[in-house]
Amino acid sequence: MSALLTGSAPVLAELNRVLTRKLTAINQYFLHARMYRNFGFEALNKHAYKASIYEMKHADALIERILLLKGLPNLQELGKLFIGEEPEEMLQLDAKVQLADIQVIRSAIGVCEQAQDYVSRELLSEILEQQEDYLDWLQTQLDLLKQLGQSNYLQSKIHQE
Amino acid sequence: MYVCLCKGVTDKTIRQAADDGVTSMRELRALYGVGSQCGSCTSCAREVLSEHLATRQQKFQQLPTLPIAVCYA
Numbered sequence A: 001m002s003a004l005l006t007g008s009a010p011v012l013a014e015l016n017r018v019l020t021r022k023l024t025a026i027n028q029y030f031l032h033a034r035m036y037r038n039f040g041f042e043a044l045n046k047h048a049y050k051a052s053i054y055e056m057k058h059a060d061a062l063i064e065r066i067l068l069l070k071g072l073p074n075l076q077e078l079g080k081l082f083i084g085e086e087p088e089e090m091l092q093l094d095a096k097v098q099l100a101d102i103q104v105i106r107s108a109i110g111v112c113e114q115a116q117d118y119v120s121r122e123l124l125s126e127i128l129e130q131q132e133d134y135l136d137w138l139q140t141q142l143d144l145l146k147q148l149g150q151s152n153y154l155q156s157k158i159h160q161e
Numbered sequence B: 001m002y003v004c005l006c007k008g009v010t011d012k013t014i015r016q017a018a019d020d021g022v023t024s025m026r027e028l029r030a031l032y033g034v035g036s037q038c039g040s041c042t043s044c045a046r047e048v049l050s051e052h053l054a055t056r057q058q059k060f061q062q063l064p065t066l067p068i069a070v071c072y073a
């Protein structure tokens, strides 16, 4: 019975790989959120803050799943943060990181599928959906920025939406 | 972008350093502390540096060689 609830090594490795990206993203989005706020762009702060909290919720779910599968969640490893200096660069870097996250999650879903770990796959699919939503928001911001010009775009981000 | 967050060193600083003659990570570390704390920026910093050095090299190669020809004359 307990053998049934032991995760396969490749699945555990993938879950930890996604976890590392989550722990990294928590910090990147959180710092960006408070930088936006410090610049006076409260609306951007709100979105980045929420994204950071989502990453933390995903990390929590992954930690619990890894423990259930008798693995050891690696909270030690942290990737490099990509911190921008101004809003446009910050949005670009978040989009870059989020896109890479999505690719890692997709391949992790494939590994779970192969190992017939459908519960882990389901968990990752749910995470993926939220990740795609945030990437979509980021890309929309970058499009708007191009269309409206930087100063018009940023002016619309001073007040909370 | 902050390439090295521990020391607050941006990609612009690294490119400027390369323009000023820095060619190695060792020099970057000595000058700005890049990679001297957590170390997670090392590969990114190396990338920014070598990329910029490569573009500089390319630019120099594309320059007309006239001044040098004058030297030889």
Ligand code: FES
Binding pocket: B003, B004, B005, B006, B007, B033, B034, B035, B036, B037, B038, B039, B040, B041, B042
């Ligand atoms: S980010 Fe450069 S030493 Fe930590």
Ligand SMILES: [Fe+2]
Binding pocket: A022, A025, A055, A097, A098, A101, A131
């Ligand atoms: Fe993410």
